[in-house]
Amino acid sequence: MTAPSPVDAPLHILELLANLHKRSLDQEALLSKTGKVFSSSILGELQDQDPTITTTPANPKEQFDRLMLDKFIALDQDKCQFTYQLVTAMGATNIVEAGTSFGVSTIYLALAVAKTTSRTGKPGMVIATEKEASKAAAARGYWAQCGPEVERHIDLREGDLLETLKDGLPEEIDLLLLDIWSALALPTLQTVLPRLRRGAVVLTDNTISGAKGYADLLAFLRSSENGFQNMTLPFSNGFEMSVYLP
Ligand SMILES: C[S@@+](CC[C@H](N)C(=O)[O-])C[C@H]1O[C@@H](n2cnc3c(N)ncnc32)[C@H](O)[C@@H]1O
Structure with missing residues (x-):
């Protein structure tokens, strides 16, 4: 049996955390074939999924930052x-x-x-x-x-x-x-x-x-x-x- 969460906090905070983790994981599942985001190498996978995303080799960092703007990428x-x-x-x-x-x-x-x-x-x-x-x-x-x-x-x-x-x-x-x-x-x-x-x-x-x-x-x-x-x-x-x- 898994141990209950060790986090000692009011229920509304525990519920908020559970909700935020879920949103983060849902985003990551959509974002990456591997389910996790590590670096700008994610750009290739994103392009496979959505050809409207254009990657400019000259500014991969800027492109990566733009794509990450609405992503939680929360710690598990x-x-x-x-x-x-x-x-x-x-x-x-x-x-x-x-x-x-x-x-x-x-x-x-x-x-x-x-x-x-x-x-x-x-x-x-x-x-x-x-x-x-x-x-x-x-x-x-x-x-x-x-x-x-x-x-x-x-x-x-x-x-x-x-x-x-x-x-x-x-x-x-x-x-x-x-x-x-x-x-x-x-x-x-x-x-x-x-x-x-x-x-x-x-x-x-x-x-x-x-x-x-x-x-x-x-x-x-x-x-x-x-x-x-x-x-x-x-x-x-x-x-x-x-x-x-x-
Ligand atoms: C993996 S996420 C952090 C997730 C967070 N620890 C959590 O659990 O919710 C990394 C964040 O670092 C930010 N970041 C990237 N480069 C940065 C920089 N030079 N200075 C400050 N923040 C930066 C990104 O915008 C991104 O939101």
Whole structure:
């Protein structure tokens, strides 16, 4: 028998999360033959399905971004629940999320931080990041539906995260969630790295199926001189848990 959800939250939030995960999976099923979205390689599959989509080799990134504008691409529900458990177990209160999209994983992070801050009295914040204004606005709408307990623990930084994460990070970060286009993962880690505390955790989505795109990140994480201990957790498509022990 499957264990019930570990997420301790009011019913309206659990129902909202279930609904958002379903919408995300429905979109992904339509979007990709493999059922998952990893990188701009999705463009070829999209064109097969809808010949009206034109890909211009000169600007595949722009085309990809346009196609992703209304897509959730939410972190899978079991990975979100695991992340919630981990954040709670660590007592993590300073978290960076790259990226945020419509804010599904952010809700789990904020719920876990809220729980720890109310127990310990420590301040805590999820620094969320999204470059698309329309996605950021929708995410804020979902967080408002969750209520002030969730909203007040999220600092959403709109724009390119390589800029928005440059300043104003807490002295010590407990956890970094890398749920971002693979090419951005290593630059994001390098931006946040100076603030990672000893014992901080970096979680990276899809490190089995996306191993090619993540080659530079995985080489960095697995190089002994960079201070990470890594394990690929056996979730669908892989979920890398890297503990920073320099
Ligand atoms: C996989 S989705 C994140 C899903 C989210 N964690 C969730 O579970 O709902 C990645 C998001 O990163 C955003 N993104 C891509 N490049 C970015 C950048 N340079 N700065 C900030 N956000 C970016 C995309 O617009 C997309 O919405």
